[in-house]
Amino acid sequence: MADKNILAYFKSPDQAQEAAAKLRDLGVIDLQIDRYRKYPGDGVSxxxxxxxxxxxxxxxxxxxxxxxxxxxxxxxxxxxxxxxxxxxxxxxxxGHDILLTAVVDEAKHHQALDLLREAGALV
Incomplete structure (x- = not known):
């Protein structure tokens, strides 16, 4: 089967980590969590x-x-x-500045989307 990608936005890293653990239990192929900003750079030093x-x-x-x-x-x-x-x-x-990117099997795509929505993600 084909793979499907998912971009899910969360309000906190903890919220994204909890959803990531559930996705791993589901059998996610690949997963990454990042914080993104509207502006370049890492802030003031x-x-x-x-x-x-x-x-x-x-x-x-x-x-x-x-x-x-x-x-x-x-x-x-x-x-x-x-x-x-x-x-x-x-x-x-x-305020949804935490991005969870996941690759899942097509057969589990809708189940993964439901799981992320239940975890509070914008999908």
């Missing part, structure tokens, strides 16, 4: 004190991002998550 005035941009202060250059800094500062200003657009922050 040192904490900054806003009182010192050594702030490169609003995004550095509010999003916890290392400076990636003046061009991208302008775009990061304009994001609603950095500034808090919005025109009421349809951008929704869901």
């Amino acid at each position: 040192q904490f900054m004190n806003p009182i010192t005035g050594q702030i490169e941009s609003l995004a550095d202060l509010t999003l916890g991002l290392e400076d990636s250059g003046p061009d991208s800094r302008v775009l990061l500062d304009a994001d609603v998550t950095a500034s808090g200003f919005s025109d009421g657009g349809n951008e929704v922050v869901t």
Whole structure:
């Protein structure tokens, strides 16, 4: 039979790990759990004190991002998550930033999807 892939989004690593254990019991072929971010990089390497005035941009202060250059800094500062200003657009922050990727046998695909939904995943 053919293999099927599944992308499932969770709110916490613990939630994803619990679902992964159930998928392993089901006989998953391959499985990986990752956290993804809207922005590149791993965050700041040192904490900054806003009182010192050594702030490169609003995004550095509010999003916890290392400076990636003046061009991208302008775009990061304009994001609603950095500034808090919005025109009421349809951008929704869901908090589902944990991605569980699984490969399962086609015969177990629907069973795996049901299992992930019961575990609280967005599939």
